[in-house]
Amino acid sequence: MKMNPLGRTGMTVSELCLGTMTFGTQTSEADAHTQIDMALAAGVNLVDTAEMYPVNPVSKETVGHSEAIIGNWNEKTGRRSDYILATKHSGEGLAVVRDGEAISSKTIAPTIEGSLKRLKTDYIDLYQFHWPNRGSYMFRKNWSYDPSGQNREETLANMLDCLEALQAQVDKGNIRAFGLSNESAWGTAQWLRLSEEKGYPRVASIQNEYSLLCRMYDTDLAELSVNEDVGLMAFSPLGTGLLTGKYQGGAVPEGSRKTLNPELGGRHSPRVYAAVDAYLEIAKRHGLDPVHMALAWCRTRPFMASAIFGATTVAQLEHALQSVDVTLDAQVLEEIDAAHRAHPMPY
Template sequence: MKLNPLGRTGMMVSELCLGTMTFGTQTDEPDAHAQIDMALAAGINFLDTAEMYPVNPIRAETIGLTETIIGNWNAATGRRGEYILATKHSGEGMKAARDGARISSKTIAQTIEGSLKRLQTDYIDLYQFHWPNRGSYMFRKNWAFAPEKSGQTGDEVRAEMEDCLGALAREVERGTIRAFGLSNESAWGTSQWLRLAEAGKGPRVASIQNEYSLMCRLYDTDLAELSAYEDVGLLAFSPLATGLLTGKYLNDALPEGSRKTVNDNLGGRVGPRAEAAVAAYVGVAEKHGLDPVQMALAWCAGRPFMASVIFGASTVAQLAHILEGADLKLSAEVLADLDATHRAHPMPY
């Protein structure tokens, strides 16, 4: 499997990354462990998780369970050194984690220690901030985004970033983390983190984990340019638009055990415009004799700013289906049809 640089860290990550947010809810522990085995055997060397996982739903009593399941695999197999492991520090407002405290030098060390214990490892390869303290335009908030709602000035935001970078630098020195990444960030926010790192305040941002798919292309402008010139690659989450791009929900279908059975609007993604867009993208796959899942992932992987595409599979069978298309490269004709579909169905949710 193709490997891409993880920023300027020297680490190389597979262009597909196994996402684990259903480990502990939709995916039980034996299935989760089988998925890790299968992913590594297929050449995937990158796993992504977070302290707040699993999801669907997020519950206080299950916070940290996904990391624990991965940690049990690490302990049982002794194979921790065979892959790159990423996890995340929850941001402000996550009441089940530190009663919703903001990310700061006061929370970082203890949060890393919690993750290390659950993951049964001595180090985390990529440590990410799950969302900015000041808020974000992600998760459909872009429709009414107003930066001044954070109540902070630019100087106050930078001071908070500098405080966090100092704590991260101490963790790098201790050897508990190797690199630092962002998630649900903006071009302005990422540029501030980079500016402070260049001033010697702490580790340089290696990556940005934001939502990205054929149906969610907010990254394509300012952040894409930042990725290209600053070597900060995208780790795309929801590349299948929470399952919409599989086509399995078309015509009001509701497969048993699917995400939509526990989250009926799929985080604000369901609606008539989304339905029309999905039908159009599935139509492109059918026209070219492609599987819509494999087409959507291959399209993401081929984007010039992509470090890795994070996908999730509720079952081993779903993972096997995805891996069958791991080497798919899309033709110029397919890409042209996908571009035309995007122009006809922009921002469908």
């Protein structure tokens, strides 16, 4: 398992990260614990969760359950120090957590304390803001994105307020590093600028959606990542399962995410299946498993810190972990580039 720097923190993270957003809904606690065991045995050292997890669906009754399942594993095994633990603070607009309250110095300390209690740990290695208070163009909002209603002074004042609160948490030993999620290049640049001016925690990573099907990160954010040592933690590197091919031809396998979320968070579109076909054909021509190809491709990106993949079942996890043995040659990469040009932004 290849290891990559986590920003300038001195920590290193595995090229694959175990995502946990199904822990407590689609994935039972027993299977979740088996997944953590299996991932660590394979060399994965990064586990990502969030206070709002599990999903499918997100509900007030299940908020925090994924963290609690991980906490029970920590308590049962005593292996908390064997891996890097990342979690996230939900923000404005999610009514089931704090009635949709924005992220601020008022919310940061109690939210971290809640996560620490559920995770049954004294510290969080990477603490991430799940999305910016001002909104985000992620999750298909890019099609109608309009930042003209933002208030720059309020945004910057809130960032400083949050950074000061994060510093207090670092000083207490509750968190080791700070990351962003669903952020933009401008937003990340401001967090970096303010943290460097004030000596507050520096952004170590950005967790945004990225896959063969979703490549918005490839331009401004890619440049920022490389120049500022802020690596991408890519979520949905398999396009919520689309890149496995299991939904082609109108198929909806029993127990799959599409049975719970038919639109796949806006990824179900008239154009996406043709794009998936193009990538499946490349994999077939070169004797590659499509899951392995999609994850191995993430590894080739110059800004990648870790690709976060979730597995509903232990069998799916075992299969995905085998991707680290796959290296894509120049011909495959050229064909992937051609498919991307032919099928840009399919959702």
